């Protein structure tokens with residue numbers, strides 16, 4: 223079990239008799255912990271909950287906790303538009319291309335949009351639409367696919383969606399005529415089938431998953447050559463390697479599936495998958511943070527990248543969320559908590575970076591950079607704007623007021639990237655001149671455009687695209703529900719209106735090639751709409767304006783794909 227990884231061998235070697243006693247004691251304790259974790263019967267608590275957590279703001283005044291119906295309806299209308307355009311032109315494909323209306327498959331062709339959007343439809347009460355999804359979901363053959371299967375994407379989008387749908391039904395949030403007992407059973411069976419088909423991913427010496435699974439042969443396999451064609455700069459290693467997010471973002475889905483089925487294997491495999499990071503043996507210079515990428519055969523890092531941004535993000539997110547999802551008595555929760563708090567401290571000490579004032583912009587903003595070996599990279603991506611939300615959640619759950627202040631400062635910086643562009647949508651990635659510590663930063667504005675952006679806003683875009691991403695709205699949702707401050711609702715409304723203005727296309731919501739150049743309708747649209755647009759971006763926007771009881775953070779834990787699971791505490 224993972225806990226063993228922290229104990230050195232030496233203490234077993236001093237005296238054979240005492241080593242034997244120690245070993246016996248260790249075995250008994252381990253057995254006890256295993257039995258304790260997994261012996262409880264499957265927990266079904268329809269229409270009620272055990273005790274939840276105290277996360278949401280409670281001192282609401284003047285009716286601010288009520289829904290802002292007009293704005294919530296506007297977001298719901300955007301979801302309806304998204305759904306029906308997909309339904310009419312690409313039903314059954316993974317996604318619709320929002321400009322041309324073509325169907326596109328990049329998630330094994332099982333209809334990723336349908337599964338991913340279903341939990342948003344349920345929360346919005348769009349039941350006619352949800353009924354169509356349920357019909358499709360119970361008919362998918364999850365054992366067959368043309369392509370290799372990516373365990374990470376498949377777990378967060380498909381498995382998470384299925385398991386969440388069962389939880390929503392069990393909580394009484396879906397009418398009986400949309401998901402009755404039989405349909406519930408079939409959806410859960412689909413989740414089991416899919417999870418079992420992904421099983422071979424975990425057949426590695428460490429339990430860290432293979433990058434892909436071949437469903438024809440039921441074998442885990444390395445990254446396909448296409449990955450190296452897309453990323454020619456990527457080094458080749460002896461064994462398959464994996465990043466923290468890809469191996470550390472299945473425990474919420476798996477733990478919930480274990481609760482729903484009573485089968486411990488899902489939680490066990492997910493625990494092993496992130497164990498080399500949680501209980502790592504190697505020395506990391508910064509407490510709580512892991513170096514990556516990691517060799518799945520040895521469990522050792524083969525690179526020295528260390529950050530909370532793309533590819534690492536949801537490992538840290540799942541550490542704190544797991545301690546909310548699980549009963550506190552579950553083994554390892556203390557370890558997850560201390561690991562998270564250490565990583566948050568390291569983020570704050572080593573990666574948070576205040577921007578130096580620029581000629582026409584004297585305000586400073588707190589961005590987050592990355593570390594690669596000895597280099598600090600003064601570059602943040604939109605994905606890292608998940609961090610404020612996750613840190614706010616942790617600050618409330620662990621009663622850490624410093625994290626609260628830190629998180630709101632990071633959120634202000636993400637807000638600044640949105641309000642600084644002509645479209646009022648933030649770019650995919652940006653850089654700044656650090657105020658402290660770096661006389662010679664890695665990135666400086668070089669083109670005229672970059673210099674101009676830097677002079678007027680204190681940062682410059684390094685990738686000016688928008689890809690339908692949710693992280694900013696996600697953090698605004700946490701900020702609104704945790705602080706109750708109106709400004710976060712206002713910011714969310716501004717962002718939503720900008721998306722409505724610039725991204726709405728004939729068959730859905732398009733990406734933008736350049737958030738600084740929204741040149742008239744349709745100019746610069748990117749013909750892609752990833753399923754997270756429906757499962758996250760629109761869901762979080764809606765929840766900001768919904769009543770505070772809808773998907774309360776006191777009762778539900780959101781996955782990194784925006785699917786929500788009940789806390790059973």
Ligand SMILES: *[C@@H]1O[C@H](CO)[C@@H](O)[C@H](O)[C@H]1NC(C)=O
Pocket residue numbers: 283284
């Ligand atoms: C609620 O309304 C009262 C009276 O108008 C006002 O004094 C108070 O500041 C308001 N509280 C909030 C949180 O807006």
Ligand SMILES: *[C@@H]1O[C@H](CO)[C@@H](O)[C@H](O)[C@H]1NC(C)=O
Pocket residue numbers: 367368369370436437438
């Ligand atoms: C699996 O088998 C089918 C049918 O023979 C084939 O079309 C598909 O390419 C195979 N998939 C992989 C990943 O090899």
Ligand SMILES: *[C@@H]1O[C@H](CO)[C@@H](O)[C@H](O)[C@H]1NC(C)=O
Pocket residue numbers: 417418420421422424425426429487488491
């Ligand atoms: C669990 O992991 C084992 C390898 O340790 C693997 O053989 C099995 O298929 C996995 N099962 C599931 C459901 O993940």
